[in-house]
Every structure is written in C-alpha cells, then in structure tokens.
Amino acid sequence: MAEHDEIDAPALNGAALDWVVRTGSDAFDDWPAFHAWLEADPRHAAAYHATAADIDAMAAIVPPEPVTPVVVAIPARRRWPVWAGGAIAASLALFLGYGAIETGAHPYAIETAAGAIRTVQLADGSSIAIGGATRLILDRDDPRVATLEHGEAMFVVRHDDRDPFEVSVGGARLIDVGTAFDVKRVRGETRVAVSEGAVDYNPGRDGIRLAKGQGLHVRDGKATVSAVDVASVGSWRDSVLAYENVPLAEVADDLSRALGVDLRADPSVATRAFSGSIATAKLAGDPRLAAPLLGVAIRERGGHWVMSARS
Structure with missing residues (x-):
C-alpha cells in the first residue's frame, strides 16, 4: 500500500481486529505473516495498537460477569482481565461486525539455528536482530518486553518515556533510555554494549547506567x-565479530553460532x-581459517572442531 493511497478505514480496522484476535490465541503461530502485514504500511501498526488500546480501555470499564472464583497467576504488565473477554468482544462486534474476540497474553519463543541471523520487526516500531543459536522470548500482548535466554541479539528500540522497553537477561533487567544496544548471554555471563542513547542495568539504588560507547560484562554477580x-x-x-580482551572460549562460542559449526576451546x-x-564471511564456514589470527591450532576431532595451542 503506497503512502498516497486512500485508506479504507473500516477494512483497516477490521484487519487490525482480526490480527488482535489471532495473535491473542494460544494456537497462533503465523508470526511471519503478521510481521509482513505490519511492515506493508505504517498505518497497519497504528491501527493494530489502537485496537489493542481500545481493548485495554474497555477491559478497565466493563463490569465483571459473575463467575466462580478461580485462582490464577496473572503477569503484571498490560493484561486484559479474564472476565472482560466476552463483554469486550460483544462491544467490538457491534462496531466492526465481528462476532467474538479471544484475548490472551502469552509469551512465545523465537529460536535461530547456528549460522542463521533473523530480524524481527515489533509492532511498536522497534526491531531486534537475532544471532545464530539464540533463544529469545517475546510477548504477544506487549511488544515492549523481551527475554534473552541465550545467544545474542541487537535491539534498536523506539523509545517511549511512558512505556520503556525492557529486556530480561541472566536474572537482570535492562531498561532502554532511547537506545540501540547489543546483549549477549553465553556461559552464564552477560555482555551489554550501547551504540546509541543509554541503558539502565537493574535500575534502582544500585543500578548502572550505560551510555553510548559503554559496555558491561557481568560474571559471577560482578559487573x-x-x-x-x-x-x-x-x-x-554484518559478519564481523569484534573483540576487546575476550577469552577464546567465548570466541569459540561466537564462531560456532556464526558459522553453524561446533567449535570448542x-x-x-x-x-x-x-x-x-574476525570477518566470518571470509571463513566460508571453515573455522580453521581463523586459526592464524587467533594464534591457535584448530583441528577436527570426533565430529567437532577443537581450538588448542599450536605445537
């Protein structure tokens, strides 16, 4: 859809509601199609957010239906009350012609294979580049939260003072302050590097603010x-691994993720x-080509590669 095209508002609102319904379902797994729809026109993301916001607002005012009390665990951020689903659905159906809406707030995982890189465009306008052999958890209901379980990801965040982007990693929290930043979690250690804006690490009395051009290494609880x-x-x-006084064990892990091989130090x-x-594109998937630069020997052994001292 070109920017100069006239927009069919009812059709756009209907499509936005359809995506809200579908992405709120436990069974939904067509995220590539959803992201493609968002990227097709900037008005799509705006309509999606407006529809989700309307649901949030209606959840706050629709009186609960009598139900048998059930004890449930509900996450703290932006969740629609379970009792509001039917009432909200009926109200939106009158406006947009839909008969029902299923609401939900569930995390979903994105995992990449070693040697692969994937970029995810979030509904709020932020983007995340995900390195190889990485597992990232996102939230279908809240595009402003993410959890990096392992691997590496680069976050380019659309900043919002009222709703800062939050990344959980290694039991810690990173809060954006208008930011582009890289996060890596390997071998039980965390590395953060900021290229734009700032990031607050575990904000609070003992928090650390990282400005542009600063990095953080957390090991054994020491930052x-x-x-x-x-x-x-x-x-x-861009297929370049850059290091400053990093142990070769971590370099081996990074090469494994980047090349799709099993390299151990x-x-x-x-x-x-x-x-x-290290320009990984020039290695053509063969870790041995990096040996001279690293000052080591790299040999194949038992189905994997081993980085060792040169004899």
Missing part, C-alpha cells in the same frame, strides 16, 4: 563497565584473551 567501539556494536550482523587456550576482528 564491570568498560569503553566499547560504537562502530563494532552489533557488527556480527581446549582448556589450554580457553582463558587466553583475544582482541581484534
């Missing part, structure tokens, strides 16, 4: 802040620090 090269933040999206070199950049 260390250091300077980072802004140009290198998220460079893995032998204890003899696992803790050795490496600084530099």
Whole structure:
C-alpha cells in the first residue's frame, strides 16, 4: 500500500481486529505473516495498537460477569482481565461486525539455528536482530518486553518515556533510555554494549547506567563497565565479530553460532584473551581459517572442531 493511497478505514480496522484476535490465541503461530502485514504500511501498526488500546480501555470499564472464583497467576504488565473477554468482544462486534474476540497474553519463543541471523520487526516500531543459536522470548500482548535466554541479539528500540522497553537477561533487567544496544548471554555471563542513547542495568539504588560507547560484562554477580567501539556494536550482523580482551572460549562460542559449526576451546587456550576482528564471511564456514589470527591450532576431532595451542 503506497503512502498516497486512500485508506479504507473500516477494512483497516477490521484487519487490525482480526490480527488482535489471532495473535491473542494460544494456537497462533503465523508470526511471519503478521510481521509482513505490519511492515506493508505504517498505518497497519497504528491501527493494530489502537485496537489493542481500545481493548485495554474497555477491559478497565466493563463490569465483571459473575463467575466462580478461580485462582490464577496473572503477569503484571498490560493484561486484559479474564472476565472482560466476552463483554469486550460483544462491544467490538457491534462496531466492526465481528462476532467474538479471544484475548490472551502469552509469551512465545523465537529460536535461530547456528549460522542463521533473523530480524524481527515489533509492532511498536522497534526491531531486534537475532544471532545464530539464540533463544529469545517475546510477548504477544506487549511488544515492549523481551527475554534473552541465550545467544545474542541487537535491539534498536523506539523509545517511549511512558512505556520503556525492557529486556530480561541472566536474572537482570535492562531498561532502554532511547537506545540501540547489543546483549549477549553465553556461559552464564552477560555482555551489554550501547551504540546509541543509554541503558539502565537493574535500575534502582544500585543500578548502572550505560551510555553510548559503554559496555558491561557481568560474571559471577560482578559487573564491570568498560569503553566499547560504537562502530563494532552489533557488527556480527554484518559478519564481523569484534573483540576487546575476550577469552577464546567465548570466541569459540561466537564462531560456532556464526558459522553453524561446533567449535570448542581446549582448556589450554580457553582463558587466553583475544582482541581484534574476525570477518566470518571470509571463513566460508571453515573455522580453521581463523586459526592464524587467533594464534591457535584448530583441528577436527570426533565430529567437532577443537581450538588448542599450536605445537
């Protein structure tokens, strides 16, 4: 749909409600089609959000129907009361011609295979680039929250002071302050690097604010802040892995995710620090080509690759 096209408001509102209904269902799994619809025209995302906001507002005013009390666990952020579903559906049906609406608030996982990169466009206008062998949890009802379980992701966030974007990682919280930032979770450690704006790590009395050009490394509960090269933040999206005093064990993990191979660092070199950049596209999937740069030997052994000291 071109920007100059006239818009059919009833049709757009109907489509938006249809997506709200579908994405709120436990059975919904057609996220690529949903994202394609959002990206087709900026008015789609606006209509989707407006419809979801109307449901939020109606959930707050529709009186509950008498029901047998049931104890349930309800997440804290932006959830529609379970009793409001029928009343809201009936009200919206009168306006848009739909007979029913199913509301829900459920997380869903996005997982990538090693060697793959995927970019997700969120309904709020933010985007997330997801590296290989990564598991990210998003929320169908709230595009402003995410959880990185393992792997690496680059967040480019549309900032909203009233509703900041929140990323959970390693038991900690990251809150955006107008931000583009990279988050990595490997070997029980967390790394954060900010290329634009700022990020609050565990905001509060003992929180840490990371500004543009700063990074954070959390290991065994200890957080260390250091300077980072802004140009290198998220460079893995362009097939470049950039490091500053990072152990080779972590480099091996990153190469495994980027190349789609199983590369392990032998204890003899696992803790050795490496600084530099690796152009993964030039490796053609063969980790041995990185050995001279890393100052190690890389050999195939028992179905996987091993990084070890040169003999």
